[in-house]
Amino acid sequence: MEMTPAPASNLKQHSDTSRDDTQSIPYQNEKLRVTQLGPELEALGLKEHIADLALYGYTIVPPEKIAPPQFFADLKEAVLRISHDRYGVMPDVSKGSTHSRQNGPLGQFMRYTLFDDPIFEPLLTNPVLLGLITYLVGYDALLSLHDATIKGPGGVALPLHNDNGDKTTSVFPDQPQSANINLILTDYGPGSGSIAFLPGSHKFRREPTPNEQREMASEMVEVNAPAGSAIIWPANTWHTASSRTDDGLRVTLLYDFCRGHLQTQEIFRDEVTPEILARNPARFAQLLHVHGVFPYKKEDISQEKRAESKKRYSLFDCHEMWKPFFGLTR
Numbered sequence: 470m471e472m473t474p475a476p477a478s479n480l481k482q483h484s485d486t487s488r489d490d491t492q493s494i495p496y497q498n499e500k501l502r503v504t505q506l507g508p509e510l511e512a513l514g515l516k517e518h519i520a521d522l523a524l525y526g527y528t529i530v531p532p533e534k535i536a537p538p539q540f541f542a543d544l545k546e547a548v549l550r551i552s553h554d555r556y557g558v559m560p561d562v563s564k565g566s567t568h569s570r571q572n573g574p575l576g577q578f579m580r581y582t583l584f585d586d587p588i589f590e591p592l593l594t595n596p597v598l599l600g601l602i603t604y605l606v607g608y609d610a611l612l613s614l615h616d617a618t619i620k621g622p623g624g625v626a627l628p629l630h631n632d633n634g635d636k637t638t639s640v641f642p643d644q645p646q647s648a649n650i651n652l653i654l655t656d657y658g659p660g661s662g663s664i665a666f667l668p669g670s671h672k673f674r675r676e677p678t679p680n681e682q683r684e685m686a687s688e689m690v691e692v693n694a695p696a697g698s699a700i701i702w703p704a705n706t707w708h709t710a711s712s713r714t715d716d717g718l719r720v721t722l723l724y725d726f727c728r729g730h731l732q733t734q735e736i737f738r739d740e741v742t743p744e745i746l747a748r749n750p751a752r753f754a755q756l757l758h759v760h761g762v763f764p765y766k767k768e769d770i771s772q773e774k775r776a777e778s779k780k781r782y783s784l785f786d787c788h789e790m791w792k793p794f795f796g797l798t799r
């Protein structure tokens with residue numbers, strides 16, 4: 470069959486710059502990751518953690534890379550105070566008598582703690598924590614969970630699972646849908662009720678089977694890390710946590726961040742105040758989905774909000790408290 474040459478107008482269309490892939494949003498996004506995020510992560514000394522995430526599916530960032538020691542002590546006090554305020558009992562830190570034999574595998578699970586104490590706000594724009602979250606779930610990541618857990622002696626273990634949100638429809642994209650931080654405020658090690666991971670399981674892109682849930686214990690690698698460490702992993706990595714056999718309490722801040730097109734598990738934008746937004750950098754508002762255009766009713770999509778949510782910031786446009794710690798001059 471004879472080929473008819475394409476009309477000149479068609480050829481012209483192909484060289485039209487509006488069809489140039491370099492203008493597409495995914496292209497621009499990847500470009501920003503390699504020209505801005507990558508160098509900033511390197512400057513923060515995080516390359517080894519990126520390698521951990523790629524190879525093993527989790528990483529442990531030591532306290533000295535994140536914040537000064539006193540800050541972690543203050544965070545722990547804040548969590549204990551919240552427990553007292555919510556439940557009327559001051560936690561028994563040394564013996565753990567107030568939290569022994571808990572029914573839930575996470576211990577005392579205090580949800581939605583962001584607004585219980587202003588001390589938590591700066592952590593959301595900590596360059597190291599937000600840097601690894603941005604690496605895992607993008608510049609448009611949203612804060613999905615901000616919780617605190619206190620685990621005492623003699624409770625139950627947490628079954629093997631991953632954190633990929635939808636347990637009904639098995640959708641496991643090659644890019645994680647969400648990523649977690651457990652910022653540990655007490656030491657993790659044998660007897661502490663630590664979290665444990667199956668290295669490499671972020672590649673499986675499926676739920677563990679009931680058989681695997683029963684049989685994998687000997688393959689799990691338990692985290693051994695000092696208070697102030699951040700344990701970070703993408704949604705697909707399989708993990709579990711043992712029950713606590715030591716006296717005393719395990720105190721942890723639990724964060725989940727999801728991609729910008731997903732529904733968050735907790736909703737922060739409804740209650741964040743103008744004062745809170747004013748004392749935090751612009752990325753904080755994005756994380757809380759303040760400029761999110763969905764869900765809408767009869768109103769049209771707000772172009773103003775859309776423009777705000779598309780702005781991209783450096784990790785170093787962070788809360789003021791981090792500037793001396795990270796030696797930032799701007």
Ligand SMILES: O=C(O)CCC(=O)C(=O)O
Binds near residue numbers: 575649651664709
């Ligand atoms: O409390 C733990 O050790 C594990 C918590 C957990 O499963 C999670 O943060 O996704």
Ligand SMILES: [Fe+2]
Binds near residue numbers: 630631
């Ligand atoms: Fe989990």
